[in-house]
Ligand SMILES: Nc1ncnc2c1ncn2[C@@H]1O[C@H](COP(=O)(O)OP(=O)(O)OP(=O)(O)O)[C@@H](O)[C@H]1O
């Protein structure tokens with residue numbers, strides 16, 4: 198952690214704010230100034246802040262409101278309240294609401310500097326403790342079950358991203374829990390009181406998608422017999438999850454991009470601009486890099502949505518989680534179906550652990566449901582399992598092949614291959630090794646994602662010719 202901290206001054210008197218800034222900046226801190234509560238929220242929601250100097254009397258709200266909300270956050274900044282009168286009640290009220298300390302106007306520079314430094318030190322200590330506590334693995338998070346290392350990573354990203362409005366892009370094989378991740382994200386955010394609207398772009402007829410998202414007015418098209426609001430209005434203040442994004446046609450993607458950038462949209466058939474404050478989450482239905490290359494996904498839309506990427510690991514990479522999840526499903530289905538099942542035979546759990554689970558958690562869910570519905574007993578045994586396709590051996594072989602060296606270093610002149618071919622094999626293998634996550638591969642390769650897109654375009658052309 199660096200020593201450079203960010204301090205936010207929320208103060209409607211510019212001269213006081215600027216004097217404080219002039220004293221704090223020489224200590225090496227970044228000092229931001231805002232003049233009202235609304236701007237304070239914007240700053241607090243868009244970047245990490247370590248300390249807030251908060252005037253209790255703001256033109257648009259009571260500073261205490263800000264203080265109280267901040268206190269509910271997982272790693273809140275230290276708040277130092279600025280008050281105009283030294284009345285004990287004000288100070289007590291502020292400290293009760295979670296303020297670290299208070300300053301009475303006018304205050305001496307030395308007092309300001311000491312108070313801020315102590316507050317900063319105490320926050321960083323508290324945050325360290327919290328980080329330590331949080332790195333202790335969790336076996337559950339939201340509706341997720343799993344304590345594997347890849348899932349701990351997912352939990353941490355969800356938690357870290359929850360409070361911001363940054364768009365989140367969730368990738369992962371089918372059935373890995375992308376929708377569950379969207380739900381967890383929404384429920385960990387301060388938008389949880391407002392709806393999470395889930396739109397599966399692949400399941401809605403293309404010509405209805407625009408009105409489903411933006412709404413329409415009566416007479417906008419045949420069948421539009423009444424005004425109808427869309428997902429944008431319903432998820433105002435909340436979260437909109439756009440699933441199977443690649444199925445959206447390109448014109449509508451342009452409108453969506455504008456909506457994300459400006460926060461404004463138009464209902465179909467209505468010239469009026471409307472506003473909505475929405476957190477966007479998207480999931481592609483296939484490799485976004487490929488979709489961009491084929492001209493089916495706007496690259497700028499992708500970048501706008503891919504601010505926080507979350508990659509859901511395939512179930513086969515989660516080790517013992519497979520068993521934990523299977524046991525939970527067994528319990529749930531047994532209760533629902535009124536069956537006496539209490540556990541799996543050890544061979545069943547071993548089989549689960551060795552299997553590749555191409556359909557991931559959803560497939561595991563179906564397998565367990567199948568066992569519970571069709572059989573009875575206390576212990577679920579091997580003979581109760583439905584056939585598991587895509588055998589274990591096949592999976593191990595595929596894994597071994599993908600771990601083989603990309604290209605051996607040439608031992609003699611005959612073994613030399615063109616650099617371009619070598620590069621292509623290396624990049625393709627890198628993307629594979631990152632589970633298809635091109636962003637991740639690019640980062641590890643030390644090049645930009647757009648370089649990979651460009652190269653892929655080139656390869657596609659040479660493959661075609
Ligand atoms: N870690 C987990 N623990 C418990 N249940 C899970 C877990 N992950 C997923 N599930 C369950 O598995 C099912 C599939 O999850 P979900 O629908 O979120 O996957 P998805 O990635 O969106 O799938 P698809 O790609 O098919 O849309 C759901 O019933 C979900 O509740």
Ligand SMILES: [Mg+2]
Pocket residue numbers: 375376440
């Ligand atoms: Mg889904």
